[in-house]
Amino acid sequence: MRFRRACLVALLLAFSYVLGCTVAHTASLDEALAHFTTDDFGETIVGVNEVAASGDPRALIIIRALQDGQLLYSAQKKAVYLKNESGKLTDGATGQSIAGPPPADLESVRLNNRLRGTIDAALGGLTLLAKDPGARYDAAQSVFKSRRTSALPTLENALAKEQDPGVKRAMTEARAALILSGGKASDEDKLAAVDVIRQRGDQDALGLLSSLPPDTAEPVVKSAAAAIGAIKNSLVVWEAVQNAWYGISLGSVLLLAAIGLAITFGVMGVINMAHGEMVMIGAYVTFVVQDVIRARNPALFDYSLAIAIPASFLVAGFIGILIERCIIRFLYGRPLETLLATWGLSLILQQAVRTVFGPNNRDVGNPSWMSGAFDLGGITITYNRLWIICFALAVFIALLALLRYTRFGLEMRAVTQNRPMAASMGIRTSRVDALTFGLGSGIAGMAGVALSQIDNVSPNLGQGYIIDSFMVVVFGGVGNLWGTLVGSFVLGIANKFLEPYAGAVLGKIAILVLIILFIQKRPRGMFALKGRAVEA
Amino acid sequence: MTPHILIRSLDRGASAFLIAIAAIAILIPVLHLALPPTSPFHVPTYLISLFGKYACYALLALSIDLIWGFCGILSLGHGAFFALGGYAMGMYLMRQIGTRGVYADPILPDFMVFLNWKELPVYWYGFQYFPYAVLMVVLVPGALAFVFGWFAFRSRVTGVYLSIITQALTFALMLGFFRNNFGFGGNNGLTDFKDILGFNVQAESTRTALFSITCAALMLAFLLCRALITSKFGKVLIAIRDAEARARFLGYRVESYKLFVFTLSACMAGVAGALYVPQVGIINPSEFAPGNSIEAVIWVAVGGRGTLTGAVIGAVLVNYAKTFFTSGFLAPYWLFMLGALFVLVTLLLPRGIVGTMRHWNALRRDRASAAAEDGVREPLPAE
Numbered sequence: 001m002r003f004r005r006a007c008l009v010a011l012l013l014a015f016s017y018v019l020g021c022t023v024a025h026t027a028s029l030d031e032a033l034a035h036f037t038t039d040d041f042g043e044t045i046v047g048v049n050e051v052a053a054s055g056d057p058r059a060l061i062i063i064r065a066l067q068d069g070q071l072l073y074s075a076q077k078k079a080v081y082l083k084n085e086s087g088k089l090t091d092g093a094t095g096q097s098i099a100g101p102p103p104a105d106l107e108s109v110r111l112n113n114r115l116r117g118t119i120d121a122a123l124g125g126l127t128l129l130a131k132d133p134g135a136r137y138d139a140a141q142s143v144f145k146s147r148r149t150s151a152l153p154t155l156e157n158a159l160a161k162e163q164d165p166g167v168k169r170a171m172t173e174a175r176a177a178l179i180l181s182g183g184k185a186s187d188e189d190k191l192a193a194v195d196v197i198r199q200r201g202d203q204d205a206l207g208l209l210s211s212l213p214p215d216t217a218e219p220v221v222k223s224a225a226a227a228i229g230a231i232k233n234s235l236v237v238w239e240a241v242q243n244a245w246y247g248i249s250l251g252s253v254l255l256l257a258a259i260g261l262a263i264t265f266g267v268m269g270v271i272n273m274a275h276g277e278m279v280m281i282g283a284y285v286t287f288v289v290q291d292v293i294r295a296r297n298p299a300l301f302d303y304s305l306a307i308a309i310p311a312s313f314l315v316a317g318f319i320g321i322l323i324e325r326c327i328i329r330f331l332y333g334r335p336l337e338t339l340l341a342t343w344g345l346s347l348i349l350q351q352a353v354r355t356v357f358g359p360n361n362r363d364v365g366n367p368s369w370m371s372g373a374f375d376l377g378g379i380t381i382t383y384n385r386l387w388i389i390c391f392a393l394a395v396f397i398a399l400l401a402l403l404r405y406t407r408f409g410l411e412m413r414a415v416t417q418n419r420p421m422a423a424s425m426g427i428r429t430s431r432v433d434a435l436t437f438g439l440g441s442g443i444a445g446m447a448g449v450a451l452s453q454i455d456n457v458s459p460n461l462g463q464g465y466i467i468d469s470f471m472v473v474v475f476g477g478v479g480n481l482w483g484t485l486v487g488s489f490v491l492g493i494a495n496k497f498l499e500p501y502a503g504a505v506l507g508k509i510a511i512l513v514l515i516i517l518f519i520q521k522r523p524r525g526m527f528a529l530k531g532r533a534v535e536a
Numbered sequence: 537m538t539p540h541i542l543i544r545s546l547d548r549g550a551s552a553f554l555i556a557i558a559a560i561a562i563l564i565p566v567l568h569l570a571l572p573p574t575s576p577f578h579v580p581t582y583l584i585s586l587f588g589k590y591a592c593y594a595l596l597a598l599s600i601d602l603i604w605g606f607c608g609i610l611s612l613g614h615g616a617f618f619a620l621g622g623y624a625m626g627m628y629l630m631r632q633i634g635t636r637g638v639y640a641d642p643i644l645p646d647f648m649v650f651l652n653w654k655e656l657p658v659y660w661y662g663f664q665y666f667p668y669a670v671l672m673v674v675l676v677p678g679a680l681a682f683v684f685g686w687f688a689f690r691s692r693v694t695g696v697y698l699s700i701i702t703q704a705l706t707f708a709l710m711l712g713f714f715r716n717n718f719g720f721g722g723n724n725g726l727t728d729f730k731d732i733l734g735f736n737v738q739a740e741s742t743r744t745a746l747f748s749i750t751c752a753a754l755m756l757a758f759l760l761c762r763a764l765i766t767s768k769f770g771k772v773l774i775a776i777r778d779a780e781a782r783a784r785f786l787g788y789r790v791e792s793y794k795l796f797v798f799t800l801s802a803c804m805a806g807v808a809g810a811l812y813v814p815q816v817g818i819i820n821p822s823e824f825a826p827g828n829s830i831e832a833v834i835w836v837a838v839g840g841r842g843t844l845t846g847a848v849i850g851a852v853l854v855n856y857a858k859t860f861f862t863s864g865f866l867a868p869y870w871l872f873m874l875g876a877l878f879v880l881v882t883l884l885l886p887r888g889i890v891g892t893m894r895h896w897n898a899l900r901r902d903r904a905s906a907a908a909e910d911g912v913r914e915p916l917p918a919e
Contacts, residue, residue: 271696330883335696336610337882340837343830344878351871467707467826470700505711512708516684516701520691 028054030093033062033080036109037073044109045118049150052122058095060126066109067119074103081106121148128158133167140170145204147181173200180220182213190220198227202378206231238378243496249385251492252392253454256447257465258472259399259484260440266416266478267436270328270338274346275469276462277353278320278441282312282448283457284353287362302367305449312445320441324434346462354459364452388450395443400481412436416478475515477525486526545762553845554755560587561751565744584743585815586859590852591750592812595757597835597851598844599804602761604833605842606770607797608777610695613702614805615829616709617677621806622819623713624676626726627660628669629737629814633730646728647721657719666733673810674803681802682795689791689798694780703826710824725820726813737814750811754848757804761844764797773797831874837881840888849890 032054035047048066051059065071065082071092072081080092081102090097111119124146127139136158143151155175162168176193179185185193197205209224209231216224261275272278286308293300293307300307323345331338366384373382403409414422415432423429448461455461468491476487491511498507519525546554564587568579596618603609630645639649643656662668684705688698716722735742764770775783776790784790813819822828832851839850854877861870881888887895 265696269696271700327879327883334882334886336604336699337837337886339610339612339696339699340830340834341879341882344834344875344882347871347875347878351868351875355868467704471704474697474700505715509708509712512704515704516687519693519697519701520687523691523693523697 029058033092034078036066036071036080036092037075037078039073039075039107039110041110041112041115044111044115048115048118048122052125052154058093060123061095062092063119063122063126066111067116067123069108069111071109072106073109074105075107076105077103079103080109117146117148121146121151124148125151125154128154128171129161133164136162136164136167137170140167140174144170144174144177144208147177147208149178149182152178172196177208180208180212180216180224187217187220190216191223194220194223194227198230201231201234203235206235234378239500241377242379243500244493245379245381245385247493247496248489249389249492250496251489252389253447253451253465254468254472254488254492255392255485256388256395256450257444258469258476258488259396259481260443260447261469262473262476262478262481262484263399263412263443264437264440265473267412268328268332268433270331270335271342271470271473272437272440273339273342273466274323274349275342275440275444276464276466277346277349278316278444278462279448279451279465280353280457280459280462281316281319281349282445283364283452283455283461284357284362284448285312285315285445286449286452287357287364287457290365301365302369304365305367305370305453308449309446312449313442314445316445316448317438317442320444321434321438323441324437328437329430329433350459350462357459359459361456361458364457366453370453384453388453391446391450395446396481396485399443403481408432408435471512471515473525475518475525477522477527480527483525483527545759545766549845550758550762553848554758557751557755557758557848561748561755565748568740568744581740581743584740584747588743588747588750588815589812590855591747591754592808592815593832593835593855594848594851595750595754595808595811596805596832597839597847598754598757598761599801599808600832601836601839601841601844601847602764602804603797603801604836605844605847606765606777607773607794608780609794609798610699610833611702611798611801612699612826612829612833613704613706614801614832615826616702616706616824617681617802617805618809618812618832619706619709619713619819619821619823620677620680621673621809622813622823623720623726623809624663624669624672624806625810625813626729626819627663627672627720628666629729629732630726631660631664632732633728636730637728645721645726647716647724648719651716660719670810673806677802677806677809678799681799685795685798689794692791703829706824706829707826710821710826713821713824721820723821725818727818727820729814729817732814737817743815746811746815750815753807753811757807758844758848764800765844769793834874834878834881836888838877838885838888840891840894843888843890843894846888846890850888853889 029051032047032050035043035050038044048063051062062071062080062082070083072083072089073079074081081089081098082092082095083089088097089102120142124139124142127135128143128151130136130139140155143155152175155171155178159168159171159175162171173196176196179189179193180197194209197209206228209228212221212224257276257279260278261272264270264272264275286305289308289311290301290304293304323342327341327345328338331341370384370387373380375381403413411422411427411432412435414425414427415429415436419429422432451461451465455464472484472487472491475491476483476485494514495507495511498510501507502510564579564584567577568581568584571578573580596614599617600611600614603611633645635642637646637649639646641649644653648656663672684702688701693701712718713720713725714723720726729737731737732742735745737743765773772783772788772793775786775788776793780790809819809823831854835851835854836847837850838846838854839848840846857873858870861867861873885892
């Protein structure tokens with residue numbers, strides 16, 4: 001049946017080609033365009049459908065112009081014109097610019113909502129034949145969603161020609177949707193269509209299957225009900241997977257933000273309240289780097305993050321060392337005062353950035369390799385999140401290696417475990433302190449580069465993450481880096497799993513309460529230092 | 537017995553301080569009511585409200601000094617107790633509006649009518665009675681502090697950890713109170729108050745009375761703190777502050793002492809909040825913001841922790857500076873100044889203003905007594 005119809009279409013196309021398609025097309029296009037000159041919505045709809053059915057290459061341009069209100073007509077001359085952006089008129093049928101002055105009674109073809117629907121469907125049908133596979137895919141999706149059965153012939157025509165497997169699947173699904181929502185197909189065809197839709201298995205499929213027309217035959221309804229059950233089950237699974245993914249993504253951000261905090265707290269016993277501002281500074285370094293690249297050498301834009309990462313590490317690290325040398329080293333043994341002093345610093349840094357860059361969000365672009373997304377099963381994975389997870393893990397591993405295999409790492413661990421003993425073994429503890437603080441701040445700066453890709457770059461950027469990072473440190477403990485890793489991913493995933501049930505805010509509150517209860521059991525976090533170091 | 541303790545707790549400085557506050561509490565209302573507005577000594581209404589606000593902040597600072605200065609507990613979430621007390625008072629004031637609200641509902645406050653709520657939530661019951669509201673002003677912050685402290689101190693969460701957790705506490709409360717379905721007016725909080733105990737909150741006489749009452753509460757709290765820290769109990773607190781492990785080994789139940797003083801301090805903060813709300817006419821969730829609580833801590837640090845008088849002086853000084861600088865052309869630089877204040881006070885003036893003055897006095901006295909003994913003893917070798 002389908003095959004025969006496809007043959008017919010192909011035959012007709014070939015036939016018209018042989019006849020000399022320009023003549024034939026122009027004739028039918030002219031007839032179709034005449035419908036636009038009557039100022040009647042019903043006539044215009046007929047016009048749109050005929051233009052779409054004419055198969056003329058100009059059909060797409062004409063309907064787009066109609067959609068944008070750029071299609072004009074003259075009732076006297078019975079002619080249709082297109083207006084381009086500069087206001088120039090071209091003839092609707094031929095596309096040539098018109099000679100002489102324009103007709104006096106030009107008016108745009110009016111639209112109403114029903115007409116807009118028709119236009120969308122017609123555009124969907126027309127772009128099914130577009131050259132770009134992406135456009136064809138989008139068109140198939142829009143046909144699926146619109147469920148306009150009038151698009152069925154065009155769709156089948158397109159499906160017969162389609163080569164790209166992904167687009168072909170989308171078209172098959174769209175066809176199944178059309179068949180199910182009122183096409184005059186046999187019950188076998190409809191059952192097959194239900195099967196196709198079940199394979200699709202997302203919210204749209206669910207919506208389609210639960211709104212079948214009332215005259216659908218009994219077996220089709222039954223199989224649709226079974227399909228709905230199956231889809232719902234798989235949706236639950238995919239939702240869990242999606243939540244886990246979001247959780248991992250949040251966890252990686254927390255890891256980046258908290259790990260610097262954790263090592264400074266571990267080595268020096270001070271909490272740096274200005275840590276969030278180091279993150280913010282890192283994000284602004286990214287902004288400056290991109291700004292310079294845009295101005296000097298736009299071709300380098302895709303490498304902007306590769307430049308920003310070391311730059312932000314150096315800038316934030318340098319500021320960190322400066323803070324340690326000028327303020328914090330005078331406050332040793334007074335951790336609570338350090339808290340206050342660094343809080344004051346955070347106010348100063350925030351206000352300084354606000355003064356220099358203004359209080360509004362700054363625009364930081366995504367390089368091409370970080371934008372976009374791909375589908376993995378039932379979930380959508382955006383590239384920026386994926387890269388941030390990779391980056392967080394890379395930073396973690398690098399830090400682990402630094403602690404394990406370098407002289408500085410050895411000294412850091414020694415000072416963490418027992419400061420007086422380390423000092424008496426000849427380790428210059430004050431130098432270790434300064435470098436640790438610089439390292440922690442530098443990592444925060446790199447976290448800022450990552451955050452600039454997913455969050456607004458504003459002077460308040462750091463504040464949004466600082467309390468969560470504290471929670472990670474409190475939860476994970478400061479004994480070693482694994483505590484931070486586990487802490488951030490546990491908190492991230494728990495947060496995202498609680499959110500759908502409790503809402504974002506109550507979820508956060510629940511997490512805080514859970515942490516307060518958790519530290520009943522382990523007052524110094526999951527991976528606590530043991531022995532004398534605890535009381536130091 | 538009790539008066540005896542109170543009298544013994546007052547040294548010369550403390551008595552002078554009390555008299556000064558009492559004088560302010562009487563003098564300012566008199567200057568306001570008795571003098572005509574044309575007189576140069578007349579105190580205008582807005583200043584009364586401003587001073588009233590300072591007095592509330594001073595009370596909050598006092599409550600922080602009690603735990604930080606004498607027990608070493610740095611709470612970065614005391615604003616939460618302040619705001620809870622404020623909300624309890626705000627709920628009473630909301631119920632007093634009655635049919636004078638925009639929607640003229642006799643029971644439901646305006647925001648509930650606006651949110652299409654049909655009946656009053658259970659936790660709003662009883663707030664039309666002033667004594668009940670006053671009870672809640674003390675009880676709610678106290679209960680929260682008790683439960684929180686019970687968990688925290690029992691598991692020996694101390695130092696920086698405790699500070700961070702208290703900050704998280706106030707942050708969580710802020711998030712909660714920002715929600716509409718929490719039943720406390722969401723983003724806008726509680727406002728549009730009409731009267732308190734039948735007196736119009738906008739009236740000058742009410743404002744004046746509220747100012748005097750706040751000063752009285754401040755004096756009372758000061759007396760209470762003095763009595764507490766000069767007693768044996770206070771000595772244990774100081775011991776805990778200076779060497780917690782040692783105090784525990786000597787057989788003191790450290791967590792019970794801490795819990796008591798933390799709860800008491802939270803109640804004081806709640807009272808401060810309750811007095812604050814009718815004077816500023818609004819309470820909203822931003823009072824829970826972690827920044828507010830930390831700012832309150834710096835008032836104490838500026839004045840001098842562990843001095844009580846210093847807390848009051850610091851609160852008034854810093855807030856006066858804030859009023860002064862945020863209203864003029866210097867407004868964009870206020871945060872720089874506040875931040876610098878945090879850094880400089882902790883670095884250069886760790887004892888605070890009052891503490892440094894006392895330290896100098898003590899040094900001078902030492903030197904004087906050393907000079908008196910010079911005749912008998914050999915002078916110490918130069919350092």
